[in-house]
Structures are given as structure tokens and as C-alpha cells.
Amino acid sequence: MIQLENILTDRGSKYAVSGGAATTRQEAAAFVKALCRNKKxxxxxxxxxxxILPDGTPVKNDDGESGAGMVILRMLEREEVVGEVVVVTRWFGGVKLGGDRFRRVQDCVRMYFEARG
Structure with a gap:
């Protein structure tokens, strides 16, 4: 598991990115559940x-951040990353970011790719 905390701040919103192996939808959901055992x-x-599951099936979850799961999925496809779940976490800071929220998601995923090598 790779976990990068407090990597970005934008207008009060704070971001983190995490990731690890997941070869099934259930493993991906379990990864997120394990991450959320941390109260933060x-x-x-x-x-x-x-x-992206090993059979090529894409799986995403926006968790209320409409469209953000697709942003992560597209980046995984471009980098040909299969069997690895990437989670972008956001703590809302009180100011809506509009379209910039997608840029922040992209920034987080890029930082994750750099950290994993």
C-alpha cells in the first residue's frame, strides 16, 4: 500500500492519495474499507x-465527487495500470472548486504514479 497524505491544498480543501493491489471489485472495495478504518x-x-481489473473491466466510485472516478480511470488506462486501485481523498475546505477539482484529482494521481515508480 502506498499512502501519501496532505499532498495538496486548494482553497481549504486538503487531498491525499492511496493505492494498492486489487484484482477484483471486492478487493478494491475492501481496500477502501481498510483505508476508512482510519478515522481521518x-x-x-x-x-x-x-x-482496472486484470480482465480489463473498469470499476470506479465517485463517492459524491461527480466525475472524479472517471478521471482516475482514464489516467490508469493511459498508464496501462491494471490490478491496482487508486483512491483520491478530499476533505472539503468550505469553498467549491468547480472544474479545478478535476485538476487536483489528476495532480494526486500523478503524484501516486511518481511514488510507485
Whole structure:
């Protein structure tokens, strides 16, 4: 598991990114559940995630951050990352980010890719 906390702040919203192996939808959901055992992540506004299963099936969950799961999924497809769930966590800071929220999600996923090598 890779977990990068407090990597971005934008207008009060704070971001983290995590990821690890997941070869089934159930493993991806279990990864997010394990992440949320940490109260900090459980209290987050959004834990958006995506994974491409080994059979090529894309799975995503926006967790209320409409469209963010698709952003993660597209980045996984471009990098050809299979069997690895990526979770972008956001703690809302009181100011709506509009379209910038997608740029922050992309920034987080890029940082995750850099950390995993």
C-alpha cells in the first residue's frame, strides 16, 4: 500500500492519495474499507477511487465527487495500470472548486504514479 497524505491544498480543501493491489471489485472495495478504518479517512468528504481489473473491466466510485472516478480511470488506462486501485481523498475546505477539482484529482494521481515508480 502506498499512502501519501496532505499532498495538496486548494482553497481549504486538503487531498491525499492511496493505492494498492486489487484484482477484483471486492478487493478494491475492501481496500477502501481498510483505508476508512482510519478515522481521518472515514471523516473525509470524498474517497473517490478506480481500478482496472486484470480482465480489463473498469470499476470506479465517485463517492459524491461527480466525475472524479472517471478521471482516475482514464489516467490508469493511459498508464496501462491494471490490478491496482487508486483512491483520491478530499476533505472539503468550505469553498467549491468547480472544474479545478478535476485538476487536483489528476495532480494526486500523478503524484501516486511518481511514488510507485
Amino acid at each position: 479517512y472515514a471523516k473525509a468528504t470524498h474517497n473517490t477511487w478506480a481500478v
